[in-house]
Amino acid sequence: MKTNNMYYFPVFFLFLLFIFPFQDEEKYSKMRKNMVEHQLKTRDITDPKVLDAMSKVKRHLFVDDKLKNAAHNDHPLPIGEEQTISQPYIVALMTQLLDVKPDEKILEIGTGSGYQAAVLSELADSVFTIEIIEKLAKMAEKRLKNLGYHNVKVKYGDGYYGWKEHAPYDAIIITAAADNISPILVEQLKEGGRILLPLGGTNYWQTLTIAAKKDGKLTNIRRLSDVIFVPMTGEILKKK
Secondary structure (H helix, E strand, O other), X not given: OOOOHHHHHHHXXXXXXXXXXXXXXXXXXXXXXXXXXXXXXXXXXXXXXXXXXXXXXXXXXXXXXXXXXXXXXXXXXXXXXXEEEOOHHHHHHHHHHHOOOOOOEEEEEOOOOOHHHHHHHOOOOEEEEEEOOHHHHHHHHHHHHHOOOOOEEEEEOOHHHOOHHHOOEEEEEEOOEEOOOOHHHHHHEEEEEEEEEEEOOOOOOEEEEEEEEEOOEEEEEEEEEEEOOOEOXXXXXXXX
């Protein structure tokens, strides 16, 4: 009996198209698990909620395709426009320090790829994030929407001015280096709320700093560890 192979090849390729995504997901899932086990748990990331969030968010989908296999490595990666996605440990550390509660509203300054916002969204009620580079803001907004992070809202604008419409915020996280803190952000922070940022000179290194708001002012300022972030731009540069 003669076999017609013209039907075989389309079915075979359809099978490959079906099976490859599952193989990729399994591969990246193992990479995330390895990242959590060897980069986070072996250091000082102990909050189970943070570890769970870092396990869930698909970091490889927040970088260019050519960098996917390096997405979980212990260092930052470029995301275009001279910006970076922070190394996994720094994202986890900042998230842990912010101590996010399930009913809280968070403001992030410096959306970048949207990865930090996605991690925060796993812990908070809502996340509002501002990006000063329009291209990155649009890309992050589309990415977060496609991945189902509907409790994250992205705004293209200067983070120095915050996002007044949704204030006050339980916590504010700034993911770019600054040598001063915008008083407008302090105004938009809820009484008793926290603000976290890499504070210091933008040319070399900064100190990860957290403070609380009391009686309208920042108090209980704690300087934690040295970090290196890309500089915050916009109005903040005029306030030196």
